[in-house]
Amino acid sequence: MNVSMKDIYISDLAAFDEGKVFNGFFLVLLKQQRTTKTNKPYLNLILGDKTGQLEGRIWDIADPRIAKDFDKGDIVKVRGSASRFDERLQMKIDQLRVALPDEVDKADLLPSTTYDVAALWSQLLACVESFTNPNLKLLLNTLLADPAVAEAYREAPAARQLHHAWLGGLLEHVISLLTLADRVATHYPLLDRDLLLTGVILHDIGKTHELSWDIGFDYTIEGTLLGHIQMGVEMVERAIATLPSFPDHLRTLVLHMILSHHGKLEFGSPKLPMIPEALVLNFVDDLDAKMQAISTEFDKTIREGKGPNEMTGKVWSLDNRQLLNTKRWLGEDKG
């Protein structure tokens, strides 16, 4: 029995019975021809949408219901049935055609933030408005007023795989950091709030050039060779070069915050944080990334049907440690 188009996302499939027939639009992330043990060629696809990824198999390549001319990066409509192999979900594909232009919203096909991007962007601009340092305010307004920068800033993921790896993830991460850093700035009078928040807004701006997000998320060659730290420093240097009255000392400090925000040489920062604002930026950036990773991991654990008494799997970005969901486990104890 069929399912109507709009309702199907990859995250829904986990609940499907073996053999359930369905159809849907997906992005082709990988396409490979392989051979069965009996020498019959078949196609192996990785399909994606904003909720996840799915392996698909086309066992009969010659079937006229299977389009010949599709490739990695295309959006396709497929029809087939669900199966499981070694605990992973697969799709046996019976029909496949390339989608028509505008038949599907591309935003549904890559994972993207669950927040309203326009609202996040307004929060960012409002934060800049609250600055008392006119030079920093001018620098940020100059950068963010550039349409190319602004569009990329709103779209970029914060990482390829680790935390906030979805469209809009960079902006979402920065907004979370701004609130957190503002609270810390209030706590330590030693800190120059505007400088700290400038660091928050600019520290990962180079990721708009380091990463590409057309077909899945990946590094550009330039990004691999130069890195987002260098790319961000260059973007900011160029903006400052257009502001003749920007003080030299302030310029050095802003660049230092971008350079040092990974906190350690072995994490790719060529300088350790040497001003208090840079130290705080490194701390809140690290904390927010880890809290987001934990939150993602807890959601996944629940989706996988694990009980409150089970720890998560080993989390790579947290030194392979396992984590326990405090609130669920404490709930157990009260029952």
Place this chain on the structure above:
Amino acid sequence: MNVSMKDIYISDLAAFDEGKVFNGFFLVLLKQQRTTKTNKPYLNLILGDKTGQLEGRIWDIADPRIAKDFDKGDIVKVRGSASRFDERLQMKIDQLRVALPDEVDKADLLPSTTYDVAALWSQLLACVESFTNPNLKLLLNTLLADPAVAEAYREAPAARQLHHAWLGGLLEHVISLLTLADRVATHYPLLDRDLLLTGVILHDIGKTHELSWDIGFDYTIEGTLLGHIQMGVEMVERAIATLPSFPDHLRTLVLHMILSHHGKLEFGSPKLPMIPEALVLNFVDDLDAKMQAISTEFDKTIREGKGPNEMTGKVWSLDNRQLLNTKRWLGEDKG
């Protein structure tokens, strides 16, 4: 020309001219007999008060104006003159006698917090009152109501040498952490606020047994062999043992937060943080210690007469890095 007693602290001496005569009460932190190159014995003392330490020399041991019967740990009144040797201040002592009981307030002789301890303590209790979890509230009220615990908690330094190394330093550090952690708890709904704040209040409670602060700050033998993590866990276990309805799961989590608060095995935590509250506790504890160390370093730099264009010396507790005082340096640029 003499100086009256109450006015002299070791921090004042930096401004004294060579040879300036003065007198004052100090704590004897070390007493050693040595010999000059010409085989003459002399006494070398280390004297301390709440503002610092000072080397003193008694060149003529037999002088009747020098008491014979004093030792390490005694409070003494000395009279002598200031000198400098290899940039360090020294005192040539001409007269020395043991102080009478009550002649001087011992609180003046060890460095101590500049905050009002009673006010800090009230803040701590008020924070506990704000808890919604009755078990954690009961646990903390039980522990802090123990007069021996409460007195030690109000007096203990937070460390022997690194950050908050002064009487009341532990309490001051915890109060700073409570405010900071509360801000972070508001930021991440994932966190159990009461559990996090319980961790903040209890994480270093073992330092009340690990350290001694009668004559300078030092480790007890038990503290050296067991450590404040183990000692704190034991204090909390004993308190919980008196609370029959304390839930087992909650007990495990509170102990886990103490055990894991150093964040890494190589820093002496036998377990990595495996719940979000433990991860946050490690972050805020580390950040607050480092911010305090930076603040202390900046004050020292100003006291030493360094200009805004000079970085601090290499700071041991910050990987030997040098730091720049942002606000002073930016001030330069504006002039």
Place this chain on the structure above:
Amino acid sequence: MNVSMKDIYISDLAAFDEGKVFNGFFLVLLKQQRTTKTNKPYLNLILGDKTGQLEGRIWDIADPRIAKDFDKGDIVKVRGSASRFDERLQMKIDQLRVALPDEVDKADLLPSTTYDVAALWSQLLACVESFTNPNLKLLLNTLLADPAVAEAYREAPAARQLHHAWLGGLLEHVISLLTLADRVATHYPLLDRDLLLTGVILHDIGKTHELSWDIGFDYTIEGTLLGHIQMGVEMVERAIATLPSFPDHLRTLVLHMILSHHGKLEFGSPKLPMIPEALVLNFVDDLDAKMQAISTEFDKTIREGKGPNEMTGKVWSLDNRQLLNTKRWLGEDKG
């Protein structure tokens, strides 16, 4: 052709021909439903007994000879045939039912020590009797007289996977250590023999709480969050709390030995060994674990049919090094 029940252990199967039919009792360690490439559901089981583990497949779930109501942790009787897939042994299961109570001895279903547990236990008690320090003798007799402690101490494995990972493994490891440590104590008059042997007996006692061994060997949640070092310290603290005349210094030293027995911070000991007895405990514990791992590896190599001229595979617990069986290799040379 069938094989009678009592004779079949998993270790026997290596010698079976393809397709050989047999039956036997096993513990279900894992039960998963999967799908073949043609979408047919099947069951994948991991079965265990005291000699090892075995994958089993049930291709026809609906077969009336397959019980419906069994689960992980059950003891089952199965009938089927041997096969090999990618060098691993598998069982094609044709019949399966849950075992009746008392139909099989549970001790046959988990790996367990080959020594007589009662004899090992007597050796342990005899060793305590040999102590000259009355306080340590009393402490150990108190602890080991607790029936819950004694039962768990006799049953517990020494580890989940590494050395002595079998029922009774903890006791077997401790008895080996006692003899070895006694020899070392005789060699160095500096050592306090009773304190050293107390450390041997108590160092891993927390594993009785850290590990569970009902269905395979695993960590409890409390064990994961607190660790056997902390759990052992707590058990000993509680026992000492019942002995009012136990000297404080001795208490500190016993706890220090448990805390420091892993020898390095990065191995999870919050303190380095700082007394000679703790240093020796770390050495003999480490040596005995490694010698046991080597012995296990040599046995496995022979079971796998490797010749005297072949080194073992890379041994994870020995820094991935390969080992050579000295005696077998020298035998070669003499031939």
Place this chain on the structure above:
Amino acid sequence: MNVSMKDIYISDLAAFDEGKVFNGFFLVLLKQQRTTKTNKPYLNLILGDKTGQLEGRIWDIADPRIAKDFDKGDIVKVRGSASRFDERLQMKIDQLRVALPDEVDKADLLPSTTYDVAALWSQLLACVESFTNPNLKLLLNTLLADPAVAEAYREAPAARQLHHAWLGGLLEHVISLLTLADRVATHYPLLDRDLLLTGVILHDIGKTHELSWDIGFDYTIEGTLLGHIQMGVEMVERAIATLPSFPDHLRTLVLHMILSHHGKLEFGSPKLPMIPEALVLNFVDDLDAKMQAISTEFDKTIREGKGPNEMTGKVWSLDNRQLLNTKRWLGEDKG
């Protein structure tokens, strides 16, 4: 008995007898007031010229033959006598006055290359002329034609303390590297020679901003916060920005070579070498620095009068290892 001015350099003093009187011009690198054990103030100076450093003591501050108004950074003429204290040479200063303008050539007062700077510079330009890649040739000619860059490039030391720590050291190091890298480029046809040599010429160009060399050699604040890698990248980016037809790919590769030339993240390169030319640049840079350090160490050993059978002291920049002078030691054996 006096010695005439031009003939005295600090390196000559090692041969002087105790008490030998001499005079000379030196740069004041440090000036501190201290006190003797008997409370008498004196001045401690560090004097430098191009051959080394020397401690000087002025015991009678009030002596009218001692100028009052000199400071760190001044060139002074002093008269006094040689002494030794704990194996270090010292000068007891009897007379001191500030030098007149042009009375002494400043080039004699800081260590500087023993090569002819104009000749080295011609070699550099000739090398650029040999390029076949027009874009790289244009880039280098543009940069080196900038008078400020060219002057700084000819003057800068290559390091504050380690290898080539003298005026002109950067240029000398680059010329040595060019010859070496050219030989390696010939050996491996895989390599793009012009790109490799461009990397050699530009890799340390940021040191012209990172270091200051007016009074001794030191880091600028900007240099400390940003580092010569970032500063060099920025200089090159700006030059490329003026060359509209410079290819994007080539720009990325040139910047990558500067970014990665330290070879490891923990040495402050934010990127590992990922093209063969960057890998070779890191190797030859490291080798040349080490060979220069060894050569300096061997010269020092001979100056200190050590025999061919003695190893050098522990060399910090070579992992604290000691070195043996092959040729001298072999000479021994032949005798």
Place this chain on the structure above:
Amino acid sequence: MNVSMKDIYISDLAAFDEGKVFNGFFLVLLKQQRTTKTNKPYLNLILGDKTGQLEGRIWDIADPRIAKDFDKGDIVKVRGSASRFDERLQMKIDQLRVALPDEVDKADLLPSTTYDVAALWSQLLACVESFTNPNLKLLLNTLLADPAVAEAYREAPAARQLHHAWLGGLLEHVISLLTLADRVATHYPLLDRDLLLTGVILHDIGKTHELSWDIGFDYTIEGTLLGHIQMGVEMVERAIATLPSFPDHLRTLVLHMILSHHGKLEFGSPKLPMIPEALVLNFVDDLDAKMQAISTEFDKTIREGKGPNEMTGKVWSLDNRQLLNTKRWLGEDKG
């Protein structure tokens, strides 16, 4: 359709269509019996020739066209068809027989250098002839004149898996190093050229005993327990023992160069390089191995059909970094 014997190498097969029938001679590197999911036994082979390795499957063991009596190490002639499984090439084997003596040249069956070994060997001897140090010339002539040494030196691979892992690889690597080291010796007059080149020729001579290359490349047991450094030192010691007038100092230096050529203790050198020649040997050896690994990786990338805009995979021997082929990528930019 069949293909004639001489033309088929494993590297040709990548271009074959599914199901293409072919025959050829290969070396059996591994032979294992396995079972299909339906319990049917089959044979899994790994076949090799000088161009690579290939998995082969024999599904019908009883087929009379399949020889019964072959084993690992045999040369066989097989006939079958090409297939692909999970992107790896496989061969379905229909016929197999053991090759007759002399039916195939063994040199075709293991990867071997593409250079003319006799010419390389002449270069080596010519280099020795160019020495001015008579003792070193005599030592090398003595060693290389030993027929067993000379044959093994010409055949040995330079490594089991990493760089130059082919017959003649050791000699090829040494010749490349000799040229490179000679250029470096010219550059630094400090260096004793003959000693450096002696180190180049002898540093890996122990690999002729550490490795075996009869059936694929592997470590001997002696090689695993002693290592090529120790084995090489022993070979050289024995040769020197036959040269009564060889100077002691020179002997120590030659042995030191072999001992220290890995450059770091953790890479298996028991001594750090402590003479300049040993330091240079470590550098050129490391550089040449890495350049060869890069070259191999670039060739592989082209063979796999990757475009100029793609980086290589992660290269294990280069810290898992990815590399970019400079010349190909720059070519892109110019188009």
Place this chain on the structure above:
Amino acid sequence: MNVSMKDIYISDLAAFDEGKVFNGFFLVLLKQQRTTKTNKPYLNLILGDKTGQLEGRIWDIADPRIAKDFDKGDIVKVRGSASRFDERLQMKIDQLRVALPDEVDKADLLPSTTYDVAALWSQLLACVESFTNPNLKLLLNTLLADPAVAEAYREAPAARQLHHAWLGGLLEHVISLLTLADRVATHYPLLDRDLLLTGVILHDIGKTHELSWDIGFDYTIEGTLLGHIQMGVEMVERAIATLPSFPDHLRTLVLHMILSHHGKLEFGSPKLPMIPEALVLNFVDDLDAKMQAISTEFDKTIREGKGPNEMTGKVWSLDNRQLLNTKRWLGEDKG
């Protein structure tokens, strides 16, 4: 008042009053000319005997009672008085002459074992006699029968500075290890006792060449460049080369034990222990060295007058940890 010659050892001086006059024979370990602050030359000596070292000062070089012609390595008779400077003992020397031949026993002038060397040597030979493996017995008897080896083996210290740094220290350490290793061999039937004990006897035999002990203890140049591991392997290889029937496998194992006895690559062993006997050798060697270091440290603590409640200083060879003397501290508690 004078003290007679035989009675004075450096260790006695700690008890002397300031200014006490004495005379004695000492070995000159260092002789340097220095200058006082007032430019007067004086001599600084380091004198040694078997109980320690002592700084000596000769203030009047021209004094006719001071010999002119003595140097480092000479035995001298001095007369002078005791003084203390910065807690270190010094001697003001008034008279000095070179000792006559045979006027003093050189064994009194370097620290040496307190055991009877002849008895230790007999124990060693008796142990070899107990071997059942004829080849190992023959190898050891061959080596130890060589008079040069035997004499050096009886004299050599086990280290320059760390453990057993005294004449006869190597033999003393080996005898302790033999007993300990024999106990361990009995405990683990897996072990080949004769091979293990052979490793014990030979593991440090290269130290007889690595170290020199004529004037204090130092490394030879050959020892620095090759190391005692390589030197020991060579000695054993040469001995085996004289034993035609010595089995190859056994030879490999004996050499492997010497090569791997440091246990880790970063400690200078080019191979990890890969046979059980090598693993045990590394353990017992490490344990015995550490126990000896602890024992030395405890003795020193008592000599320095520290109480049972004080920990030792930080011990370099034990990762800078402090240690507590168990037995003394427990004694405290009982009082």
